[in-house]
Amino acid sequence: MLDRLPFLVGLRYVRAKRRNHFISFISLTSMLGLMLGVAVLILVLSVMNGFDHELRTRILGMVPHTKIESTEGLVEWEALAGRLTQRERVIGAAPYVEQQGMFSAGGRNQGAMVNGIDPDWEDQVSIIGQHMRQGSLNDLVPGEWNVVLGSMLARQLGVGVGDYVTLLVPEASITPAGVFPRLKRFTVSGIFSVGADLDANLAYANISDMQTLARLGDAVGGLRLELDDLFIAGSETQDIVNELGPGYRGTDWTFSHGNLFQAIQMEKRMIALLLTVIIAVAAFNIVSTLVMVVTDKRADIAILRTIGATPRSIMGIFIVQGLAIGLIGIAIGVAVGILLALTVSDLISWFEATFGIQFLDAGVYFISDLPSQLQWDDVRDIVLAAFGLTFLSTLYPAWRAARVQPADVLRYE
Template sequence: MFRPLSVFIGLRYTAAKRRNHFISFISLVSMLGLILGVMVLITVLSVMNGFDRELRERILGMVPHAVVESPEGMEDWRDVARVAESNPMVTGVAPFSRAEGMLTGRGEVQGALINGVDPEHEPDVSIIQKHMNNGSLSDLQAGEFGIILGEALARRLGIRMGDRVTVVLPEASVSPAGVLPRMKRFTLVGTFSVGAELDSSYTLVHYKDAGKLLRLGDKAQGVRIQVEELFQAPRVANQIAQSLPGGYRTMNWTQTHGNLFQAIQMEKTMIGLLLMFIVAVAAFNIVSALVMVVTDKKADIAILRTMGMTPAGIMAVFIIQGGVIGVGGTLIGTGLGVLLALNISSVIEWIESVLSMQFLSADVYFISYLPSELQLNDVLIVGGAGLAMSLLATIYPAWRASRVQPAEALRYE
């Protein structure tokens, strides 16, 4: 006979056809609920990881990981760049200048962030070149006052390639005609589209043209730094600043966009906890199924007890039986969840083609597809939690079974 005896009886009870079909139905529902809960949780967490990745690559691919800047501007920005490049964590360095202002064109006015860049070094620290719809970074030539706009911003202003747009800064200039805002006419030489809010507020000009607009001459305001590991940006920026003489200040992405990514992480955590309750409900359905099994098998339990099986052995029988449901449901759910997470984009595309509709419109969202990034930690946490809860749910019914008194159970048999 198969040993140990508790495992043999537990597996036999699981596979045997029951007189009470309702108990079989409850057991099946418990397993299906566990499969569905684990599968959905892994898929949703993978989709949220995908959105987080897209935001990180698109937004932090455009905004600086870290900057070292000077209020008076940098004539020696190349010296600062050499110091920054000596840090092993730095992957790219480029000069920059920036200002907040307004753009006017064809009677429309829009607020914008004006960024002065060096077309030669900007691809080292930005993904902008990969997302150009029209023109190129090389079209920004010093002295020609060309400008590159986000696609949404150009559309709101109603301007096209070659049109003129006026940049207005909030700083006033004193002239014989009185106090006038500082302004300069630029020519649209390119447009880009990276998604999110950057397309409606981000502009690029040559840093020397920006220096003339900001009265810095040929100086740059600072040096933009790209680092290999995002979360090392604050430490790397501080190390570079300490290697330079006084008068420089640093800023990093955690100060400018940290709240956005903290909100995404908190949202992922909260949704994960809420969906984990679905797994918990499905797991604890095993309790009701096993309680009914124990009630149905009281006579069998009494016979086993009279034959010498210990209460611990009786507990093991029903823990094995409930564990098969829980472990089986969790493993199947994990497998299906991994499979769905890896193919969710294709599944959504197929559903969109069948229904002739688009769930994510590029005009509304920064992407037109459902991203997914499966992470091993998520799979292990969800699978482990499902197994733990399903096994925990077997303890009470198994304890009830071990407390059955043979004389009471066999009295009316």
């Protein structure tokens, strides 16, 4: 019977109504604090995981993992692409010609990066084909000077499919009449949308047309490579350049978006640390609750000691009581946090549609919707951390309870 004493008495103390309502209020506050801390931590980490996932799948699905270029341009690029795709970590290759320029239409101007691509090769290294809102990459036929614009870029220029845009490139043409900037009129044949900042500053044209515009002849600007693991891009790029020898250079995605990825990872760690403080504060409230309960139950402790309860059993009573309070708060927090993590994207979308408010501007936050990805490893770590803090919070009050001397208490009863 005495072996079950800590559980029976500890759980009874949790359910019992107390004469001191302040103790009940502190217990409720502790429980709500744990619930709030756990729920918010699960939600925030899920949103950060969502940002991380969107960065990998959307932005890094459009941005090349690795680019291999030559100082004189690549002429026999097909042979080089076949050679590089034989490497174990390279799963795709595609040629490109990049040209920074400014689009103009109807008096509106907007800068953008124009990628000259081969539609037959592009699917190996990019997800652009999966995000066409209008038109198709196959409409980029050589000699027709068609262009595919990002949705935000098209909206800023006020154009749609079938409209004309003029591309001004930062190179001059010398004519008998003087020096003029190089201009070329394109027909908008498609619009894509990935829900990221790339929608505002990226366009695609046929690689043959861009070779003509850039005066490259049969050469291309370089090869874009897709790797099986984007986190090895740096070392793999260096290995490829070393293998190809002088005259070749390579860059990887970390040069353009590495800082963003590192910022998300750092923010996730810092936010987790800060929100854990909420759990720690709630756990500290359990210390206050149990200390007051020990003071309130000194007579009960003395009686239990006189009938044979050991100091260890007395400690167990208050550890069980504190853990019960903590586990209830943690369980409710986990349930609420998981529910919010699974529905926050839909809730934000409904709120934006109902009130006409946009929370995330893709031009600022890289994506236009609030992503959320629940990871059970995070839930496990949060529960273990909260349980650990709760357990530590019960030790001091339980130790004080075990030190109560029956003779000193019962002398005045």
